Amino acid sequence: MFENMPCDLCASFQPENGDEWRDAARRYAVRRGQAIGDIAGTDSWCASLATGILRIDASQGAPPRTVGLIFPGQIVAHPSDADPCGTAVVAVTRSDICLHARDDLRQVTERHPGVRRLLLRSAFQTLAETRRWMLVISRPxxxxxxxxxxxxxxxxxxxxxxxxxxxxxxxxxxxxxxxxxxxxxxxxxxxxxxxxxxxxxxxxxxxxxxxxxxxxxxxxxxxxxxxxxx
Amino acid sequence: MFENMPCDLCASFQPENGDEWRDAARRYAVRRGQAIGDIAGTDSWCASLATGILRIDASQGAPPRTVGLIFPGQIVAHPSDADPCGTAVVAVTRSDICLHARDDLRQVTERHPGVRRLLLRSAFQTLAETRRWMLVISRPxxxxxxxxxxxxxxxxxxxxxxxxxxxxxxxxxxxxxxxxxxxxxxxxxxxxxxxxxxxxxxxxxxxxxxxxxxxxxxxxxxxxxxxxxx
DNA sequence: CGGTACATTGACTGTCATCAAGCTACGTGG
DNA sequence: CCACGTAGCTTGATGACAGTCAATGTACCG
The missing domain is CATH 1.10.10.10 (Winged helix-like DNA-binding domain superfamily/Winged helix DNA-binding domain)
Structure with missing residues (x-):
């Protein structure tokens, strides 16, 4: 049932059906407690969450602390160059993700304006959400x-x-x-x-x-x- | 002295010197306490901070609360569609910004891959920074x-x-x-x-x-x- | 010179972190 | 099936700390 469920990122390709995109995207089932970085390797990556819940752990400092959650439908990107100090994305529950390697993603975003708009939009929205969280946790x-x-x-x-x-x-x-x-x-x-x-x-x-x-x-x-x- | 100081966004155009970019970018001096939104109008906008300090206020709830700061060299974008509940960007000190309207920016990002990479990168970095702040303010x-x-x-x-x-x-x-x-x-x-x-x-x-x-x-x-x- | 916004200092109270002890649920292996 | 271990949860007692209220002090502006 999961195999055919479209993720937000993939769905934005329906009209165009770019071949390179379908090749780049890989569906993965992530075990509870498994880090996406372990699947994707050391490079940057980008994923769309189909089912399950992920958490973002700030790996600096011991012990690592959870700073955010990701729910189905959201896009989670990990640009390793922009975030050298390190956050890890770990599955809270068994999850299904649609994973893209960095190089593939770059190629695709070059050619498909819709995808890069989606990515940028997603980043902005997550940022806005994170700031709302700051309001919450700053309450006494x-x-x-x-x-x-x-x-x-x-x-x-x-x-x-x-x-x-x-x-x-x-x-x-x-x-x-x-x-x-x-x-x-x-x-x-x-x-x-x-x-x-x-x-x-x-x-x-x-x-x-x-x-x-x-x-x-x-x-x-x-x-x-x-x-x-x- | 400020007029010729390049901002990050403008600097990324030096090799290409696109005409539409120079037309779209406007240098503004922002008074202390003035909101960027008042200058840019109701539409989305994007600015690069040359001098001064800006603050991001969460306008939801009364009174509005400051949730972040922006320092020189940083890019601040305000996508009104992605953030309907509202944050306002206000000058903490007198500041000089390089302002772009949304439509102009979209045109430019279509044609200049460097700019959109810069924007996306900037968004990711700001997000990472905001998450680090969450670690700080969650300390007892x-x-x-x-x-x-x-x-x-x-x-x-x-x-x-x-x-x-x-x-x-x-x-x-x-x-x-x-x-x-x-x-x-x-x-x-x-x-x-x-x-x-x-x-x-x-x-x-x-x-x-x-x-x-x-x-x-x-x-x-x-x-x-x-x-x-x- | 007065007014306003901001800053400091003090006293007090409520809340939360900490420590500590049991408790529940669950999985493993005998 | 049960003993056991572990991880997570609950509950209590206590002290430190930060919020609140209040008053005073200080800079800056007209």
Whole structure:
């Protein structure tokens, strides 16, 4: 079923059907915990996420810390020359990606204006999203940050699931993302549950009971642009 | 003296000297506090900063908060379609920018591969830099954040000034950037001075006495890529 | 000379990180 | 099937730290 699912990047080629593009793009199934860099090699690469969730780890400093998430439909590019200090892109869950090597991508972007516009657009959108995240994690109250995180993740899933979704991240990793200790994350999640805003059917499963109320606690509204670039 | 100073974007045109580029680029002097958007109009735009410092304000929510800074040599692009919720780019100090309207830029990027590579590169680098900032402001200790801020700003200035530089930002705005109250910023700056790591010749002037020591307090090393995109 | 914006300093309170101890779920191997 | 180990989660106690409120101080501008 995955083999025929088009990714954003590939979809932008339908009208033209460039041969070099189809040759360049390779579909990969990524194991949980596997780094995309290990698949792509040391060179720069660019990928479109079909299914699963990826995380961006800042590899500088020990231990490495997660600084961002990538959801299906987003594009993730890793230009090794522009980011020498290093971020690694790792699969949080088993994921399916559409991977392109750097040289292939350059050739294609030369010839296809639509692709490079998509890439640039994706980069801008990811940047805007990252800046919104900065607003979240610069808030003093842990409650607001956790609520904002939940609202953000919930926004990635269709509402048809009865507003129930999987967090995919451990408490510790959520803490890294929000600048909180894992204990504080756990406490705040349960506090939101006690407040009746969410329910916790499982350890990593969350059901939204009061979406707007949760948004009010978060103190902001989220929009999710389609792009994501590391 | 400013009129002839080349910006990164313009410099990438020297070999080709495209006419349409020279026509599209306009040099502007921006007053302190003035928004670039007011100059460029409602459309998307792209600018290269020659002198001065700009700040990126997240205009969503009241009051607007500063989420990033732009230093000379960086490119700042504002794609209005990709960022509908809104960030405004405002001059912190009097600045000189090289401004391009969106339509002109699109034409130029179609014809000049170097320019679009520069833009994409700039976007990636700014994204990487923003993610490093997230690492800074997610740190629990205010001391580390303030130290990191000082190291970062200091890195923008040549070391020949005896390591003395102007902060350009008020305590309050530094606090917004770091997710701290203005009082905490003030206290931490003075604490760093008492610790002998910096000196404070003036209210907004800082002299680095122990650069590596400050970096140690900050807990990380900074590199400054040349790109910046809003 | 007064006004405004910014900065400093102090006192106090609330919150969060830290340490520590159990607890749950899950996978492995006996 | 169960014992066991590990990783993740929860919960509690405590102290440090940063936010808040408040007052004063300082530069800069007209």
């Amino acid at each position: 109250r842990a409650r607001e940050r956790v609520a904002a995180f939940l609202v953000s993740v919930a926004g990635r899933f269709p509402t048809s699931d009865h507003d129930t979704f999987d967090l995919a991240l451990s408490r510790g990793r959520i803490g890294e993302l929000l600048g909180l200790s894992l204990e504080t994350v756990s406490r705040q999640i349960h506090a939101l549950a006690k407040a009746g805003l969410i329910a916790l059917p499982g350890r990593r499963h969350v059901k939204l009971l009061n979406r707007s109320g949760l948004g009010a606690v978060a103190g902001m509204t989220f929009r999710h642009p389609s792009g994501a670039v590391a | 200790r205010a001391r580390e954040r303030v130290a990191a801020f000082l190291v970062s700003v200091a890195g923008r200035f040549p070391t020949s000034d005896h390591d003395t530089f102007d902060l350009a930002l008020s305590r309050g705005r530094i606090g917004e950037l770091l997710g701290l109250s203005l009082e905490t910023v003030s206290r931490q700056i003075h604490a760093l001075a008492k610790a002998g790591l910096i000196a404070l010749p003036g209210r907004r002037h800082v002299k680095l006495l122990n650069r590596s020591g400050l970096g140690a307090v900050a807990g990380m090393t900074f590199r400054h890529p040349s790109g910046a995109v809003a």
